[in-house]
Amino acid sequence: MTKPDAGGTPATVALLQAGIRFTAHHYPHDAAVAGYGLEAADKLGLDPDQVFKTLLADTGGTLVVAIVPVSGQLDLKALATAVGAKKAVMADPVLAERKTGYVVGGISPIGQKARLITVLDETAELFDTVYVSGGRRGFDLELSPADLIAVTAATVAAIGRDR
Template identity: 55%
Template sequence: MTPACKILKSQKIDYSIHEYEHDPQAKSFGLEAAEKLGLHVNEVFKTLLVTDDKTYYVAVLPVEYQLNLKKVATAVGAKKLHMADPKDAERLTGYLVGGISPVGQKKRLKTVIDVSAQQLTKMYVSGGKRGLDIGLAPQDLAKVLAAQFFDVIDE
């Protein structure tokens, strides 16, 4: 059981576990998850870390989209952001890239979830390791993370 699953269980949040055989050759972890789990790409979300070199933030967005750094900066009240170094992301979250869950990170970071999640009854995020996704209600994810919903994708 990953830290993400333990936290959801301890907070009595309803979630489902979805495992699949991760292909090390896969180019996109998120698209691989959607395909192998038979889910629509709008339901599967990736977790990305961004920084202004002082503070780190988490953005959760549908796997098929690119993150709009300006929109995230506005959402978190930062001037300018860039993608976090993968090694920093792993150190801060305690998870490996490709398996970074927004839930159960070593250090709780300010998190924004793309507004498109609010239209879903269930969204899927990494469960804390490659080949493991968890499905839960977007409102439950926002509650456990104290996250806000913002438009953060590049159209």
């Protein structure tokens, strides 16, 4: 599944170094579209439940990575519970970019500048493969949920909710 021209992002480098099999999927990103994950699902012809977005939340001074389906939303209360915090709020986008090394809309849960606590929504385990950002807009990575958990040291919890 690994492609020689895998995209050359920190995410693909991390996956290659870890020996994790993945498939890179490029698609033309429309700068006018703000729903990056839904755009990926649409342009790649995928079920939005199988495409996951990477969000950062602040849980009282600790940044946490949350990975949830693009078809729904992050349940901040559930995320706080999953990491043993009192509450969670969405992180400032500038801080998210600085801590991950990626731009908003292209934040990958893989290969971030700093290793952050990561929580993956439990629905990921319903699929043989899931799609996450590859580290830039217009670029997604397909890999098994087990490999995503392994490469990010994620815990799995019910942190997503329907829109």
